[in-house]
Amino acid sequence: MTLMMSRNALEDYGLVNLGTIHWNLSPAALVEHALTQQEGQLAANGAFCATTGSHTGRSPKDKCIVSNDSSSSRIWWGENNHPMEPETFAIVRRSLADYLQGRDVYVLDAAAGADPHYRMPIQVITELAWHNLFARQLFLRSNESDLTTERPGFTILCVPHFHTNPRTHGTRSSAAIIIDFEERLVLIAGTQYAGEMKKAIFTVLNFILPAEGVLPMHCSANVGNSGDVALFFGLSGTGKTSLSADPDRRLIGDDEHGWGEHGVFNFEGGCYAKCINLSQKYEPQIWNAVRFGSVYENVVLDQKTREPNYADASLTENTRVAYPVDYIDNVITTGIGGQPQAVIFLSADSFGVLPPISRLSTEQAMYYFLSGYTSKLAGTETGITTPQATFSSCFGAAFLPLHPIEYANLLRERIERYKVRCYLINTGWTGGPYGTGERININYTRSMVRAAISGALEQVDTVTDSVFGLHIPTSCPDVPGRLLQPRQTWSDPEAYDQQAARLAELFKQNFVQFSSIEEAVRRAGPN
Ligand SMILES: Nc1ncnc2c1ncn2[C@@H]1O[C@H](COP(=O)(O)OP(=O)(O)O)[C@@H](O)[C@H]1O
Numbered sequence: 001m002t003l004m005m006s007r008n009a010l011e012d013y014g015l016v017n018l019g020t021i022h023w024n025l026s027p028a029a030l031v032e033h034a035l036t037q038q039e040g041q042l043a044a045n046g047a048f049c050a051t052t053g054s055h056t057g058r059s060p061k062d063k064c065i066v067s068n069d070s071s072s073s074r075i076w077w078g079e080n081n082h083p084m085e086p087e088t089f090a091i092v093r094r095s096l097a098d099y100l101q102g103r104d105v106y107v108l109d110a111a112a113g114a115d116p117h118y119r120m121p122i123q124v125i126t127e128l129a130w131h132n133l134f135a136r137q138l139f140l141r142s143n144e145s146d147l148t149t150e151r152p153g154f155t156i157l158c159v160p161h162f163h164t165n166p167r168t169h170g171t172r173s174s175a176a177i178i179i180d181f182e183e184r185l186v187l188i189a190g191t192q193y194a195g196e197m198k199k200a201i202f203t204v205l206n207f208i209l210p211a212e213g214v215l216p217m218h219c220s221a222n223v224g225n226s227g228d229v230a231l232f233f234g235l236s237g238t239g240k241t242s243l244s245a246d247p248d249r250r251l252i253g254d255d256e257h258g259w260g261e262h263g264v265f266n267f268e269g270g271c272y273a274k275c276i277n278l279s280q281k282y283e284p285q286i287w288n289a290v291r292f293g294s295v296y297e298n299v300v301l302d303q304k305t306r307e308p309n310y311a312d313a314s315l316t317e318n319t320r321v322a323y324p325v326d327y328i329d330n331v332i333t334t335g336i337g338g339q340p341q342a343v344i345f346l347s348a349d350s351f352g353v354l355p356p357i358s359r360l361s362t363e364q365a366m367y368y369f370l371s372g373y374t375s376k377l378a379g380t381e382t383g384i385t386t387p388q389a390t391f392s393s394c395f396g397a398a399f400l401p402l403h404p405i406e407y408a409n410l411l412r413e414r415i416e417r418y419k420v421r422c423y424l425i426n427t428g429w430t431g432g433p434y435g436t437g438e439r440i441n442i443n444y445t446r447s448m449v450r451a452a453i454s455g456a457l458e459q460v461d462t463v464t465d466s467v468f469g470l471h472i473p474t475s476c477p478d479v480p481g482r483l484l485q486p487r488q489t490w491s492d493p494e495a496y497d498q499q500a501a502r503l504a505e506l507f508k509q510n511f512v513q514f515s516s517i518e519e520a521v522r523r524a525g526p527n
């Protein structure tokens with residue numbers, strides 16, 4: 001049955017005269033093929049290490065959405081989505097099919113969306129064996145229900161060694177990530193960054209699910225012993241994966257979730273952790289998840305011992321490891337949790353002025369969610385080498401095909417209905433901006449997260465920040481009190497005031513685009 005579906009799909013996409021088609025290979029077989037393709041090597045701990053060179057991040061200009069009639073009116077053509085004509089898409093698709101003639105391909109049947117009500121079958125066709133291994137570990141494994149479901153699927157065709165030519169293909173660069181919602185097909189060319197596959201499906205679900213009453217979220221999720229679910233929103237590198245891996249709470253997922261009628265569910269079946277400076281001491285769970293079947297990207301191995309050197313950023317800062325979610329010790333294997341009780345926004349503030357933790361009113365939650373203030377941390381995007389202040393709506397603007405206010409309204413409705421506690425946590429700099437101050441110790445951040453989730457901060461007195469209006473707890477268990485008030489951590493408080501004013505101004509400028517939002521939310525920002 002699966003084979004039949006796969007063969008038809010291949011032909012539908014013009015993929016004929018291929019070499020050998022490898023269907024649903026096991027991880028061990030995929031590793032063997034990846035070694036034969038000479039696309040990487042095995043690390044001493046058993047992980048397959050793919051080396052893709054320094055171009056390992058995304059470039060904002062490469063992502064296009066095919067602007068046919070049915071999608072055009074709904075798409076948010078912000079700076080992240082570029083329209084592409086169906087004819088241009090057809091040219092790229094034909095070129096990929098021509099390129100693949102006579103070549104082996106790897107085909108995987110998988111799925112996205114752990115809640116059976118929303119589960120979507122996906123098929124991943126890749127040129128490289130290790131990309132197929134990545135997809136196998138990152139997406140949900142296919143099951144019987146995927147063969148009979150009425151829900152239409154989506155296909156990814158990932159051909160990294162084919163580079164597009166802007167002149168002949170009409171693309172914006174030599175790489176292209178193109179989503180066609182009508183054909184239900186994603187084309188990826190000219191980039192080996194495996195994250196594009198998962199983020200493309202995330203973009204797809206961000207388009208499809210709101211129409212079904214589900215809020216798609218760029219967040220990690222975990223659950224405590226009493227069933228209390230917590231969500232951690234944040235742009236890449238702000239701590240979703242690290243902070244949700246908690247020995248005292250069970251992991252639901254580390255990056256992409258939906259919040260529907262029945263609660264929260266993971267879109268994926270695996271995690272994608274950053275491993276720059278990964279340490280056994282600070283991140284034991286992620287450390288232990290690296291084993292046979294895991295896939296490293298651009299981690300430098302010692303050529304004699306094959307031991308990973310996590311400190312080596314010579315290929316990229318954005319070194320990664322992908323592994324199935326159950327490689328983490330305490331997980332919710334169904335990928336489904338209940339209704340959240342706590343929502344945490346993670347902002348890595350490179351200005352060093354946001355408080356390490358603040359309690360948010362619902363209006364503030366809306367304001368900070370829409371603003372999505374954070375820093376782009378080095379590596380994930382091409383050309384970013386130092387943290388750069390940015391506003392990424394809903395903490396994931398790059399993946400949003402609808403206007404941010406649509407997602408924000410869905411979030412507000414849920415926060416109010418379930419009386420969810422909301423916090424803003426700065427996982428970035430303290431004691432000064434990037435370059436002068438230092439990144440907040442992750443163990444302190446963990447203590448703040450624990451206190452926020454448990455409700456321990458609800459009764460604690462707060463002081464109101466004079467610039468941002470944020471409510472800063474005056475104490476937090478296991479965190480030095482001085483750290484909580486950022487102005488007190490700077491050696492020059494006047495420099496702090498200037499920097500805070502600068503950031504407040506950036507917030508205001510950015511929020512102009514949301515002038516249609518109600519006044520109470522507009523007023524919840526910096527004054
Ligand atoms: N205070 C902190 N809070 C969270 N992460 C931190 C902190 N300080 C340093 N880090 C590092 O930042 C990175 C966060 O990456 P990750 O959790 O993978 O982000 P995301 O999942 O949001 O992309 C990790 O390498 C982590 O060790």
Ligand SMILES: C=C(OP(=O)(O)O)C(=O)O
Nearest residue numbers: 195235236237255272380
């Ligand atoms: C995989 C990515 O996101 P995150 O770091 O949030 O996992 C990415 O942005 O490429």
